[in-house]
Amino acid sequence: MSDSTERDDEYTPRLKPEDQKKVDEFVKRGVNSVERKPFKPIRLLILLVVVVAALSLFSQVLARWAGVY
Numbered sequence: 001m002s003d004s005t006e007r008d009d010e011y012t013p014r015l016k017p018e019d020q021k022k023v024d025e026f027v028k029r030g031v032n033s034v035e036r037k038p039f040k041p042i043r044l045l046i047l048l049v050v051v052v053a054a055l056s057l058f059s060q061v062l063a064r065w066a067g068v069y
Contacts, residue, residue: 015023026032063069
């Protein structure tokens with residue numbers, strides 16, 4: 001058996017057409033049907049840094065107010 005035949009077999013659908021139709025319909029409804037904005041990891045990282053910095057500043061202010069420093 002040649003390499004190209006093995007690759008072709010790898011990409012052949014494994015579901016019957018009626019089963020594939022059911023899968024496609026399921027994927028298009030419910031949670032999966034909502035269009036979402038693309039995930040932006042940089043925005044999440046910036047938000048994380050801001051929150052950690054704010055909590056750190058708050059803890060420093062609270063420590064000074066309580067007389068720890």
